[in-house]
Amino acid sequence: MASSGLSIGALADRTGLAVSAIRYYETQGLIEPWRNSGGQRRFHRADIRRLSFIMIAQKFGFSLPEIGGFLKALPGGRTPTPQDWARISEGFRAHLDQRIETLQQLRDNLDGCIGCGCLSLPNCALYNPQDQAAKKGKGPRFLMGDHSETENRS
Amino acid sequence: MASSGLSIGALADRTGLAVSAIRYYETQGLIEPWRNSGGQRRFHRADIRRLSFIMIAQKFGFSLPEIGGFLKALPGGRTPTPQDWARISEGFRAHLDQRIETLQQLRDNLDGCIGCGCLSLPNCALYNPQDQAAKKGKGPRFLMGDHSETENRS
DNA sequence: CCTTGACCTCAAGCTAGGTTTAGAAATTAC
DNA sequence: GTAATTTCTAAACCTAGCTTGAGGTCAAGG
Numbered sequence: 001m002a003s004s005g006l007s008i009g010a011l012a013d014r015t016g017l018a019v020s021a022i023r024y025y026e027t028q029g030l031i032e033p034w035r036n037s038g039g040q041r042r043f044h045r046a047d048i049r050r051l052s053f054i055m056i057a058q059k060f061g062f063s064l065p066e067i068g069g070f071l072k073a074l075p076g077g078r079t080p081t082p083q084d085w086a087r088i089s090e091g092f093r094a095h096l097d098q099r100i101e102t103l104q105q106l107r108d109n110l111d112g113c114i115g116c117g118c119l120s121l122p123n124c125a126l127y128n129p130q131d132q133a134a135k136k137g138k139g140p141r142f143l144m145g146d147h148s149e150t151e152n153r154s
Numbered sequence: 155m156a157s158s159g160l161s162i163g164a165l166a167d168r169t170g171l172a173v174s175a176i177r178y179y180e181t182q183g184l185i186e187p188w189r190n191s192g193g194q195r196r197f198h199r200a201d202i203r204r205l206s207f208i209m210i211a212q213k214f215g216f217s218l219p220e221i222g223g224f225l226k227a228l229p230g231g232r233t234p235t236p237q238d239w240a241r242i243s244e245g246f247r248a249h250l251d252q253r254i255e256t257l258q259q260l261r262d263n264l265d266g267c268i269g270c271g272c273l274s275l276p277n278c279a280l281y282n283p284q285d286q287a288a289k290k291g292k293g294p295r296f297l298m299g300d301h302s303e304t305e306n307r308s
Numbered sequence: 309c310c311t312t313g314a315c316c317t318c319a320a321g322c323t324a325g326g327t328t329t330a331g332a333a334a335t336t337a338c
Numbered sequence: 339g340t341a342a343t344t345t346c347t348a349a350a351c352c353t354a355g356c357t358t359g360a361g362g363t364c365a366a367g368g
Contacts, residue, residue, distance in 0.1 A: 009314060019315085020357055028355090038364050040315055060260060061215070064355075089264060096261050100254060106214060107250050110243060161335095163344065173345085174327055182325090192334045194345055218325075 005034070005042030015051045022051065028064050030054060030071060046079045053088070060096055070095075159188070159196030169205045176205065182218050184208060184225060200233045207242070214250055224249075 012019045025031050026041075031050055033041040050071065057067045073088045074080045166173045179185050180195075185204055187195040204225065211221045227242045228234045 007314075018357075021355085023316095024356055036364095038315085040364070056264070058355095060257065093261065093264060096257070096264070100257050100261065103214065103250070103254050103257070107247065107254065110210070110247060110250070161344075172327075175325085177346095178326055190334095192345085194334070212325095 004036070005044065006047070008033075008041045008043070011043045011047060011051070014048045015055070017051060017055070025051070025054065025064070028068065030064060030068050044079065049080070049085065050074075053085075057092065061099065062095070066095075158190065159198060160201070162187075162195045162197070165197045165201060165205065168202045169209070171205060171209070179205070179208065179218070182222065184218060184222050198233065203234070203239065204228075207239075211246065215253065216249070220249075 006014070008019050008022055011017075011022060015022075022031070023041075026033065031043070031047055033043045033047070036042050053071070054064075054067055057070065058064075062070075070088055070092050073091060074084055160168070162173050162176055165171075165176060169176075176185070177195075180187065185197070185201055187197045187201070190196050207225070208218075208221050211224065212218075216224075224242055224246050227245060228238055
């Protein structure tokens, strides 16, 4: 019966995505359906998983191009195996750990700034233009110059 | 000399922000300059710190409306003291911890999915529509229905 | 066969967070 | 006092990630 692929509507139902979103992902190269004789898109059942991966990665804050990069690790020409998915998920997890660590570093720097009570130190790690905080010595951009704690208005 | 407030350009120089960005923040209610006799914006020196807080909070991924919410905790009518800033930073930190924890929970759920190798369990915590993952029992949206691991193409 | 619903393409619209541009007025520098 | 710089407003434009709408086609059911 359904041996000739899923319609876009069926895929939308299975994933919870809007039809328009799936079409958009196609324009972004994240999914590549084929067409039936009438020109309608047809999807592999494995694409359900592919779209689900996209949704999950978005939850983690990755952009569509980044997600496309992850998906390139999947084999072309055959249906990905569970092992393929496990491999891509591990690579994904590494990026994720990186992201969490960066946030934690930023938070710890914030703690330091709460400690000093100023939020305005020129050498405050939070003002480093790189997300890699606390890279002291590497020409920290002088974002804050206001260091008088008790100025008055008017 | 400069006792009547900072011009927008001076503030831009002190913070590293673009002049246009500062004006935009004003339209979003994040900063409220007064006007001089010629109609030009004038800013308090304390606004340097305010803008820096905005920049930091953005690094952490908060939206401008969220940041506006944090800033409402600052006193109106007087220049915020270091203590004021320490207080707001602590509230901010709580949101931040929450955000990190949510990410970690998601990551741990991903680990579970790597473990099961499927990425397609209907009860997988990652498919919960809420960012609060792992809320089993609360009618998890059935996002994935594909559970045959070895289907073939064509 | 004929209707209805799903699907097609293309273009425009939307939110967030801004930047750019244009023309005019204010301020600063010499 | 003039020239250069800055600032002003308003509107248009930009990217990401979509949604909506118009107008037309395809597919499935009775």
